[in-house]
Amino acid sequence: MGAALPEATGQNSEVYVLVRQASGGEFLLDTLDDAGTPIAEPLRLSPAAFSSFVSSVEPSSAAPRWVWEDTAHVYPALLAGGIRVQRCHDLRLCHVILKNSALTATTDLALAAPGRWDLASSTVNDLAEPRATLFDFDATSTDDGADESALREFRRQLEAVASAAEPGRLRLLLAAESAGALIAAEMRYAGLPWRTDVHDLLLTRELGTRVAPGVRPEQLEGLAQRIRFELDDAALNPDSPQDLFKALQRAGLAVTSTRGWELKKLQHPVIEPLLQYKKLSRLLSANGWAWMESWVVDGRFHPDYVPGGVVTGRWATRGGGALQLPRQIRGAVVADDGWKLVVADAAQLEPRILAALAQDPSMARAGRGTDLYAGIVSSGVVETRDHAKVAMLGAMYGATTGESGRLMPRLARAYPLAIALTESAARAGERGEVVTTRLGRSSPTPPPGWHETQARAYDPAATGTDERRARSQARDWGRFTRNFIVQGSAAEWALCWMAEIRRELTALTRADVPPAAAGEYAAPAAASGPPGARAPFDSAPHLVFFLHDEVIVHTPAVHADAVAHIITTAADTAGRLLFGDFPVDFMLTVATVDNYAEAK
Known part of the structure; x- marks a missing residue:
């Protein structure tokens, strides 16, 4: 098998290349169809030959989906060689989702005893430089006969998705989660420009x-x-x-x-x-x-993101505080000479996600083309924008006292479907049940101590203290599940948003894409990279920062308008991917600036 890959014949016409490390540092590459069936002879390549192989097939429109144990371990070495990949399937991240999703609860993968795939997905890499070797990303699965091999795990994941009631939801979630892993590695490698x-x-x-x-x-x-x-x-x-x-x-x-x-x-x-x-x-x-x-x-801050690091699917960080850059220092985030920062954040993301999840047309209409909280006021539900915000936060986080508690009945009358959804999720949590996001990530079950406290309250010898403690714990878990479905679905939207941005940014400057394929924005000739920049990001626009509902793209100034257009269009695309044609707007504030502080 050379640079050309065979075509798959399965339902999705997808070609996967499973990457494993063999004894002696060589790599085993299995080319598979969407059922995990080999469609070519395995390859055994040296690290240098592996990098050359990836580089040779990636420019093709038929590039495979790379399957590997942990993106955070293998991908930085490819980036260090100037190689980007279009798509991957991160086995560890996808395992966590499928192991815990209510949609796959009866599958062999979910019912299996905990194994090495249930361990933490990755370790902290060196903070100053990306990993420059591929030798240790998969040290425990050394050859075809290794216990619980990557190939066996991949097939179990494919089977789990195929047997789910709504496999399309899970396929989109796994693709988005894996794309997020690529983006996290790229942002860490490229770095956020910093003076x-x-x-x-x-x-x-x-x-x-x-x-x-x-x-x-x-x-x-x-x-x-x-x-x-x-x-x-x-x-x-x-x-x-x-x-x-x-x-x-x-x-x-x-x-x-x-x-x-x-x-x-x-x-x-x-x-x-x-x-x-x-x-x-x-x-x-x-x-x-x-x-x-x-x-x-x-001149670069290299954030160390952890995709899926929070149980809802939100990202975390291993250090550096990338998710908490205070306003006092944002002025230090300065675009390189001849470049711009395009900063975008999604306004009232979680309430809009709630409206779409609940398919509540009244609530969606309140935010159509405008600030959602202002739309709630103009609909006559509450008197001020602050009231609208407090009431909506109460609906999503379970506040029942004070101003939020006073305003909640108004919100429930105006948007019955949205409020009913959060209340239903809360009641499920209070009963110790799981809830599931739009694409299929499920909440964890309460810990054993929680169930013991609930059981104690029903004992004939239970005291008033036992009963109060049980009610309090049940309400607390209900508040968690109430917000889980909203925050988790918002995290899924953000992943799809970023994945679409990344895809379109790549198409914008890809040498083999005709100018017409990038819309009205044609890429000029590549320029030499600025100080501190790294190939393959030294002349092309790329994502450099992410904060839940906000992104920053560092781009040559000539591309700034195109990038802003891509970011805005990607938000609409993400909405359609999750919610089809339900008419909810995902409003963005987009600013093209020289430093981050100017965007606020």
Whole structure:
């Protein structure tokens, strides 16, 4: 088998190439159809030959879907060689979904005893450089005879999907999850453009001149002195929650914690400097000079994302705080000379997802072409936008007291289908049942202790305390499942959104695509890459940042308008993939800027 791959003959006409590592560092490549049946003789390739093979087949429109154990381990080495792939199937990520989905609960994969595929999907790579070797991504499955081989696992996954009641949902979810793994690896490799000189200036403006580790910068020390003065405690360490808690109580403040949300409710001269101290202290510890030196390399911040790291399918990070970049330092995210940042975020994403999930036409209509909360107000449901936001958050997160509780009946009358959906999910959780997102990710069952508490409440000898504890735990789990379906489905929309953006950005500048195939935006000749940029991203627009409902694309300025168009169109496409022709708008705010701070 050379650069040309045989065609599959199955229902989906899909060609898969399963990549495994053989003993001695060579790679075994099995070309399979969509039933996992071999359609060519296996290949055994050296690492260099493997890279050459991938490079030779990827430009083709018939490029296969690469199947491997863990994208985070194998893909960085290909990227380091300037090689991108169009599609993959990440066995570990897909295993987690299929193992726990209610749609595949009766399959062999779901019923099997826990094995190595149930372990954590990957380990932390070196923070400064992507992995430059392919030798250890699949160390436990060495040859065809290895226990629970990758081939066997892949076939079990195909069988689990095929036997599901709605296999199309799961196929889309697995493809989106795997695309997310590719995107995460690419964003980490390419990096977010970052100016350390600007970062230093921003920190100095907020904190004062840089000082030695362990010493408070000027602004923090000044605030610490004010806190000590207001609390009449010259020895107080405001970084110690225990000492601070005692000092607040000695000052006559009825606090139960030192959390900011509780302090904001109090009236005392110490509150203002204390809240400011907390804010600046977080900046110093999370994104101060030490962070800058650890995470910014050659003018790039390399975020270490963990796709599917949260049980709802949201991403997490292993370090660097990519999901929590504070506004004070966003001005350090600066496009390279001749480049732009196209920043887009989806407005009121979760409420719009709820409207589509519930197929609630009234709620969808309230957000059509406008701010959803403003649309709720104009529909006469509540008086102000703040009321609309509070009520909607209460519906999705289960708030039943205060302003949210007061407004919920109005929301239920106006949007009965949407509210009924969240209430149904909450009741399921209270009974210990699972709920499932639009594409098929299911919530976990409550832990054994939860069931024990519920059973104890029904014991004839149960006390009032037992009953109250059981009700409280049931309500807590109900709030979790209430939000799970919304947040999880929103995460699926975001994955489809990013996958579509990535696909269209690739088509925009792919050399073998005629200009007409990219719409009205034709790619100019490639330019030399800016300092800090890495092939294959040194001259092409590419995703560099993701935060739940927000993306940033770093692009040559000549492509900026095309990129903005791609991002907007991709949001519509993601909506259709998940919800068909249901008329819900996914509104975006899109800004083309020179630095991230200008987008807000």
